[in-house]
Amino acid sequence: MPFEDCRILRFPRVEDRRGNLSFIEANRHVPFDIERVYYLYDVPGGAARGGHAHKQLWQVLVAISGSFDVILDDGEARQRFSLNRSYNGLLVGPMMWRELDNFSSGSVCLVLASRPYEEEDYYRDYDHYRDNLRNSGSPPDFSQIKRHPENLE
Numbered sequence: 767m768p769f770e771d772c773r774i775l776r777f778p779r780v781e782d783r784r785g786n787l788s789f790i791e792a793n794r795h796v797p798f799d800i801e802r803v804y805y806l807y808d809v810p811g812g813a814a815r816g817g818h819a820h821k822q823l824w825q826v827l828v829a830i831s832g833s834f835d836v837i838l839d840d841g842e843a844r845q846r847f848s849l850n851r852s853y854n855g856l857l858v859g860p861m862m863w864r865e866l867d868n869f870s871s872g873s874v875c876l877v878l879a880s881r882p883y884e885e886e887d888y889y890r891d892y893d894h895y896r897d898n899l900r901n902s903g904s905p906p907d908f909s910q911i912k913r914h915p916e917n918l919e
């Protein structure tokens with residue numbers, strides 16, 4: 767899965783004196799049906815999460831509160847993304863090894879996922895992942911979000 771398919775998405779932001787509001791619609795602001803939502807919170811200082819790749823799963827990671835870094839690794843190169851805005855999300859495709867670290871105190875990582883939880887979708891061993899890189903997942907349908915280019919950074 768090439769790095770070009772992983773990108774920062776920008777979600778709509780409604781600014782208001784009462785506070786700001788952002789929203790995310792499936793197949794409009796993210797290029798998939800949202801089948802699952804989960805979140806990481808109460809992450810202790812210095813902790814790291816992730817350390818795996820997915821065979822089919824697409825995800826968008828959002829720093830709903832605070833900040834953290836996501837390191838993506840396509841088996842050849844590594845790239846670090848710092849997430850610290852609740853109106854941005856990092857789109858991560860299949861066959862991309864990911865690690866999360868540098869969580870700020872009180873940060874919350876919200877994840878929108880294209881599939882339910884399936885342990886068999888994981889590569890949790892890096893060497894096994896690299897051995898299987900040729901079996902990449904199906905590409906996403908970007909046509910919907912391309913029609914709404916305001917949310918591409």
Ligand code: T46
Binds near residue numbers: 817864883
């Ligand atoms: C990812 C990063 C960002 C479930 O039962 N259901 C779920 O939907 C998830 C995500 C996890 N679990 C169970 C499986 C494990 O027993 O929760 C436990 C911890 O999961 P894991 O070690 O995979 O957590 P992270 O933070 O390392 O990784 C998770 C996601 O698994 C992964 O897809 O990209 O967050």
